[in-house]
Amino acid sequence: MAKKQAVPAARQEMSGMARLGLRVSSMINHPIAQERREVTIHRLDTDGDREWEEVLSVIAETDELELTLNDDGSVTVRWEQQEVESAGKGEPELDLEEKVAPF
Template sequence: MAKPQKQSKQIVRQEITGIERLGLRVSSMINHPVAQTQRWVTIHRLDTDGDREWEEVMGLLNETDGIDMTFNDDESVTLKWEASTDEDRPVEVMEPVEEPAPF
């Protein structure tokens, strides 16, 4: 009796780039509930943040409307923004889900 051969699955693990890692960190800091309440956050540059990645992400933030950037002496950056008005907020529309008749 022959044994069935096991199929090996190769797991491809994709590493995220430095820009993606820094972007995710900054995004999570901005979206944190405390930062959203106080409408400011200070981003500290880590040893793992390369010059190119830091400049790229800071450049993108600088181009974003409604964000004031302050570059601090310790190489951190403080971001401040105004509360969005009700008119600026995206409206989420929920469509009713029709359930099939039980008969």
Template sequence: MGKAQKNKTVGRAEMSGVERLGLRVSAMINSPRAQDRCAALIHRMEADQDADWEEVMSRIAETDGVSMVFQDDGGVLLEWEAPTDEDRVLELGEVEALEVEEAPF
């Protein structure tokens, strides 16, 4: 291993179990199929530590508009309502295209 590559490895911080699990769950929730269905089935892997799993599940439970259905096999079905037009995030071009009303004062 060259000196330059060795330095890159030293500078990289290890992810915690909660961070790894959070990224996996986030990827599952943000997948096109889950977004289309407004649901994602999260499976617990053998490598997931109890404390990490509980931490991530408690954070999800605190999220408004998300329901959790615990499965017999240890997985969790997450369901949420499709965002309405009021909930939609506007892109910059869309914001510029909105009509600006004069302030009444």
């Protein structure tokens, strides 16, 4: 009896938007960026115009994020440390957990 060989699953390509969103999200959620509460994002040659504008639009529309367009075409994203109420105490507690990017 012949053994059946496993057929590798077809490789799915990521869309340009998914790839850019993942890269920006990873940069924002990086521990150093979280510590500094800012990150500078550079547009790569592989980032399409539509995808770049859409990601910048999402960042700009997010109230907690401040967007600065730099002269070299990069974008600096800044945010303040957020306070959350601790359960049942009614006192603010600093939220030290990383925030997940909105895209």
